[in-house]
Amino acid sequence: MKKAIYPGSFDPITNGHLNIIERALDIFDSVTVLISINPHKTPLFSLEESLEMITEATQHWPQVTVDYNEGLTVDYARRNGISTAVRGLRAVTDFEHEFSMALTNRSLWPDFDTVFLMTRVDYMYLSSSVVRQVAQLGGDVSQFVPSTIERRLKAKFV
Numbered sequence: 598m599k600k601a602i603y604p605g606s607f608d609p610i611t612n613g614h615l616n617i618i619e620r621a622l623d624i625f626d627s628v629t630v631l632i633s634i635n636p637h638k639t640p641l642f643s644l645e646e647s648l649e650m651i652t653e654a655t656q657h658w659p660q661v662t663v664d665y666n667e668g669l670t671v672d673y674a675r676r677n678g679i680s681t682a683v684r685g686l687r688a689v690t691d692f693e694h695e696f697s698m699a700l701t702n703r704s705l706w707p708d709f710d711t712v713f714l715m716t717r718v719d720y721m722y723l724s725s726s727v728v729r730q731v732a733q734l735g736g737d738v739s740q741f742v743p744s745t746i747e748r749r750l751k752a753k754f755v
């Protein structure tokens with residue numbers, strides 16, 4: 598059974614993230630979407646909201662589970678017997694950061710590997726921060742996120 602984690606902030610989950618999950622499911626038997634809690638950042642959505650939103654957005658994929666982690670991703674992975682992470686790459690600007698994170702994780706746990714999936718070209722400029730900004734300014738985010746998330750974003754900014 599090939600298992601992977603997909604760690605990230607997912608604040609909120611977007612169609613770009615969902616596309617990465619869908620394609621990861623062609624490679625792995627199961628994917629755990631792992632909300633990484635960053636104690637230095639205040640997210641727009643609470644952990645409970647994010648867990649609910651990601652569960653809703655992935656409910657049609659029984660091979661997907663959703664969880665969260667406060668410490669090192671590799672510690673979570675090791676505890677759960679998962680030695681592969683999936684990450685998405687949008688542009689060269691993502692590369693440097695992803696490269697150093699992947700190498701750091703491997704130095705913390707030599708069996709740990711990261712698989713990168715290139716974004717679909719239509720999601721190349723899509724990020725959670727763009728979605729938050731557009732929603733805050735009253736713009737239409739229906740092409741960026743599932744309708745359940747769109748509703749929740751509207752509710753945040755009324």
Ligand code: ADP
Nearest residue numbers: 604605606607613614684685686716720723724
């Ligand atoms: P983080 O703060 O850990 O980067 P994000 O939720 O922003 O968390 O992103 C999680 C992962 O998903 C990262 O590998 C990121 O590059 C990838 N990702 C985000 N948006 C897209 C997208 N539109 N297309 C492909 N990959 C994406």
